[in-house]
Amino acid sequence: MKPLTILKTAIAILLLQQTAFAQETKEKAAEIKYTIENCVNHFELDKATKTKVGYQYWFGDKNFTQENTLKMSIVEPGKSTHAPHQHPEEEFFYILEGAASFFLDGKTVVVGPNTSLYCPPNAEHGISNAGNTNLKYLVIKKDLK
Template identity: 80%
Template sequence: MKLAATITITILGLFAQQAVQAQEVKKETASTEPKYTIENCVNRFELDKATKTKVGYQYWFADKNFTQENTLKMSIVEPGKSTHAPHHHVEEEFFYILEGTAQFYLDGKTVTAGPNTSFYCPSNMEHGISNVGKTDLKYLVIKKDLK
């Protein structure tokens, strides 16, 4: 009988210890997850908060540290320039032209397009975008980032 009581007390102690550890993990996780409010879920573009790049600016409306996996960035590229050479990566991307004239490169072919045009780039396909117009190119990039 004493042995059964000792085993029961030991098991209850282990359960209590696991419950405390689970609460600590939950507290740690909760403190690293963003708190979503109307104030931080609405983001209005402001050029003075944009990051200057070698070819223009970029502005993150949402990044993977805030969202559940998706990012939304606006790029502004000066005439005759591109953000980088054609490349590929595992994440798919979706581009949407707001202003200017873009030349899309996808898998060895190009197309030129203006505002209200979208461009989808599947995973691992070589792609690029450049400004072939006489004014700034402004476009959105939507991407599902792998964490």
């Protein structure tokens, strides 16, 4: 097969996938009835998920939102949710309480409350608790499915 034909075929497949994804998103939105009751989410510790290093609480997960997620993580002193990693989705962290050690592509910085941290797609990144109190932060991410 000629390179131009292969390229055209690949583009056609990508367009079909995007169309299918858009249709799936519209169908999902039609299935969920969004109300004031389910669009307001107040943090409740008893509804949080216990992890090895603290808790996480989903304010908006991929099963409710159309493509974005919002999670709060609470990490105990000296711990991290996982080792530095990378993924195709971009990601934001917003520090609410405590001190965070933020790793991005080989460099590290320690930051405090009211600081946002951006992770570009495919960048190696990680966050850990650099303080002696719980670290509380929000994670905002787009679900690529």
